[in-house]
Amino acid sequence: MLYPMSPKVVELKRKLESFMDRHVYPNEDRFYREAEELGPWKIYPVVEELKPLARAEGLWNLFLPESSRGAGLTNLEYAPLCEVMGRSHLAPEVFNCSAPDTGNMEVLERYGTEKDKERWLKPLLAGEIRSCFAMTEPAVASSDATNIESSIVRDGDHYVINGRKWYTTNATDPRCKICIFMGKTDPDNPDRHKQQSMILVPMDTPGIEVKRPLPVFGFYGVPDRASEVVFTNVRVPKENMLLGEGRGFEIAQGRLGPGRIHHCMRLIGLSERTLEKMCRRVRSRVAFGKPVSEQTVTQERIAEARIMIEQARLLTLNAAYAMDTVGNKVAKAEIAMIKVAVPNMACQIIDWAIQAHGGGGTSNDFGLTQAYATARLLRLADGPDEVHRNQIARFELKKYSNA
Incomplete structure (x- = not known):
């Protein structure tokens, strides 16, 4: 094998496959049924029932390389485990390894302050809350991210955020408590890749409206809870800026x-x-x-x-x-x-x-x-x-x- 698995990964893969056979595959029909009947605004009971079982078996937060908060696996070591989880739409969230939470947790781990990590990363790693990532916009061709029009404007000790986003995965989930928002802080910067910034926005901040869930080929809530979200004069403390202005x-x-x-x-x-x-x-x-x-x-x-x-x-x-x-x-x-x-x-x-x-x-x-x-x-x-x-x-x- 060109990329042999370490004994640790072999054992984790065996445990994952066993868990999938015992708990995930037998519950897939229920998962799809709950997603259809309850819709994208609700929590699906089957997912919440399986999470404690996965955590009890040590199959939790397997991602997050270069961090002591995860399983301590490299990207190469995590890859075959991720493949096993990908066999079912139900699986990734059960193991707290689903998008966009994984990416958002990696951002908080790499670029967040200790205060950010305590307030947001810790409950995300525990599976107590969920998160969303607001980047894509309906009014522009988002394949070119420099087109982003949403604004992040400094006002004293705060930033004021305005914009319309869509395909903001997880925004309709009632457990979604934090958003990583990408917008322009310096739209006139001649370097188009220094115009954008990312900032942490608590979802209970006044001015945030989750307009609607977006179906993907008619599916709501599977595979993602894609959503359209409007931000109108949303004020957050300046400390919520990630890494600094222009580093989005x-x-x-x-x-x-x-x-x-x-x-x-x-x-x-x-x-x-x-x-x-x-x-x-x-x-x-x-x-x-x-x-x-x-x-x-x-x-x-x-x-x-x-x-x-x-x-x-x-x-x-x-x-x-x-x-x-x-x-x-x-x-x-x-x-x-x-x-x-x-x-x-x-x-x-x-x-x-x-x-x-x-x-x-x-x-x-x-x-x-x-x-x-x-x-x-x-x-x-x-x-x-x-x-x-x-x-x-x-x-x-x-x-x-x-x-």
Whole structure:
């Protein structure tokens, strides 16, 4: 194995897989039912029931590299565990390893003050509250984050925040208590990457209105609680500014690098689960006098799916290794490559699985429509394919700048 797992990770992976078999997979139907019946404004009881069980088995806060507050795992060590959790939409939050909380906790750990950590990071790590991240805006093309129009204006000992955000995951969750908000503090700065800042905004601050939940392909609350939020003259203390004015992009890069690894490893787990469903389905169905699994087109798709998953996993593990050894900034190309390759791989495999399931594949009975919503969303979240491809091309062309 190119990236062998340490004994510690092997044991954690065994415990995770056992927990998934005993508690997660048997409760998936209930999870989807509660999400549909209760909607995105409520807490889903099944998630809260499973959290104490996961914590009791030591399967809690497995992320957070370079910190004593987590499990002490590197990105490479966490990757195979993240893959296991990605096999089910129910799993990540059960282990307190779901977005955007993981990214927000990493921001607080790296850039927050001790006061911030005590007030926000500690209850987030305990799973007592949840958080949201407000970056994307409906009025501008957010694929270029320098387009952000929301304002953060200094007024004495406070900052005044105004803006409209959407795809602010978790904002409809009643446990969501803190928001990391990205806006412009210096819109006239000639360096467009020094115009933005990030600031902590408690969700009970006057002037915040969670306008509506946003469905992802018709799903509310699964895989995310995407939301539209309006901030009108929201006042927060100047101490809530993270790292300093003009350092929003710097924080974003520190936050999004690990997040992209997490998304990609979860998608690999989801793709593995989807391929399993596809194989079981085609072995149990007969068409034109023989099992669907014996149709050449089916075999070709299964073979291609296996090849694609293995390629994606190796590419992602390579990115995780690079992040651990040379840092997120130097590993930008590796991170960008997986962000393009893995969601596209997952979309294709899920599409083949839907086809193999026939009409039933387009229903919600097999978990394939939910899986596709996740994979397709992730071709846009944390930067669309086009942005990452342009970045990769620039890195490549730079090698020949003196040619």
